[in-house]
Amino acid sequence: MTAGPPTAGPLLACAQAPYTRSVAAESPEYRLLVIPPDAAGVWVAVCLDPYLVAQGADIDELAHAFATLWTAQVEADRAAGRVPFSRLGPAPAEYHARWDRAAEFFGARGATEWPVRVAVEPASPEPARAPRWHWRLDATAA
Amino acid sequence: MRVPAPHESLRQREFLALLTKGYGVTVEALGTERTPEGVEVGSVRLARAGFDPVGLHYVPEQTMHWITTTFYLHWFGIDPEAFARQVDAR
Numbered sequence: 001m002t003a004g005p006p007t008a009g010p011l012l013a014c015a016q017a018p019y020t021r022s023v024a025a026e027s028p029e030y031r032l033l034v035i036p037p038d039a040a041g042v043w044v045a046v047c048l049d050p051y052l053v054a055q056g057a058d059i060d061e062l063a064h065a066f067a068t069l070w071t072a073q074v075e076a077d078r079a080a081g082r083v084p085f086s087r088l089g090p091a092p093a094e095y096h097a098r099w100d101r102a103a104e105f106f107g108a109r110g111a112t113e114w115p116v117r118v119a120v121e122p123a124s125p126e127p128a129r130a131p132r133w134h135w136r137l138d139a140t141a142a
Numbered sequence: 143m144r145v146p147a148p149h150e151s152l153r154q155r156e157f158l159a160l161l162t163k164g165y166g167v168t169v170e171a172l173g174t175e176r177t178p179e180g181v182e183v184g185s186v187r188l189a190r191a192g193f194d195p196v197g198l199h200y201v202p203e204q205t206m207h208w209i210t211t212t213f214y215l216h217w218f219g220i221d222p223e224a225f226a227r228q229v230d231a232r
Contacts, residue, residue, distance in 0.1 A: 044207045
């Protein structure tokens with residue numbers, strides 16, 4: 001990885017995905033392993049459960065990309081009459097272990113990956129209302 | 143499982159082209175917008191017979207990260223090695 005030491009600023013500023021489709025929260029919170037840019041030049045977020053992966057040129061785009069993925073899945077599952085995410089399994093064990101390490105060592109020298117929790121506000125009965133996303137670090141050493 | 147190195151230079155538009163031509167994946171546009179920098183991005187839904195559809199925040203010229211590539215291949219049941227050969231054959 002080529003990124004410097006992690007900084008919490010962008011996330012603690014609560015990245016808001018400017019997504020306007022009508023969706024409802026089916027689960028209150030997700031754990032995401034956020035990986036700063038490497039040679040590919042993009043940020044990556046791996047959701048541990050369900051297994052979803054999004055990428056973006058910066059944190060805002062990453063948040064937007066995750067919202068796109070999440071929303072499309074919720075809508076597809078609903079259209080099929082299924083509970084959202086009910087057919088998806090967890091991410092590979094490697095990412096769970098990396099999230100745990102990131103939470104333990106965030107801010108330490110050489111630690112670059114971010115342990116993030118993403119919460120979605122409870123469903124709104126108002127069709128036009130967009131979901132609100134809240135990103136926060138979950139780092140015991142931060 | 144890490145997707146072989148050639149994917150690390152794969153643009154999103156190239157990735158989708160390979161999925162559509164080689165694996166019957168269809169792309170449905172959900173909406174487009176322009177970033178403050180003037181880059182056009184879109185929300186798309188990818189579908190393949192026999193698999194659930196999946197969303198993608200589409201930035202055509204953005205490089206696919208190998209973790210992202212691996213995820214979509216996994217989603218659609220595509221063998222990474224076979225996909226790598228398709229990339230090489232471009």
